[in-house]
Amino acid sequence: MDIEQLLSSITPEAYERLSYAVETGKWPEGTPLSQEQRDHAMQVVMLYQSRHNTEPQHMTVAAGGEITMKSKSAMKRDFAKNQETIVQKSVNDD
Template sequence: MDAENLIEAITPEVYQRLNYAVETGKWPEGGRLTQSQRDSCMQAVMLYQSKHNVDAPHMTVAAGGEISFKSKSELKKQFNKSESDILRVNPNKEQGLKTN
């Protein structure tokens, strides 16, 4: 199977499974990957990303096959935008305990 056919055969659900396998060394069901399986999964993930990853995080393969790098300041801006969704709680303050 050539690379283009492989990319077209990978669904977003399959991509998520392959990506999980590469990151953890295990299938979502818990079975361990051999090094050969992990290498093959990594190649498939990179091929998929090269076609579909238009908003690549730091150090991934972006659409078109380019390796995408984001600077530290770009990543901080990205994370600060989504930080408003985070609820921050100080359990010591709520219980009336002194914090340092």
């Protein structure tokens, strides 16, 4: 199987499973990965990101293959944009 066939066969759900496995060292159901499995999964995750990651996070591979490195202030802005206010109450309210 060549790289193009591999990438076209990966669903977003499969990518999420692979990404989780690379980050934690185990599959979502808890089975640990061998070092070889983790290395291969990391390669697939990076290839997938290089084709599909249009909104890259800090230290991820963006579409086109560039590694994204964000400044601390850019990361704070991104984090602030993604926060939702659940409850807001003034301390001085009676």
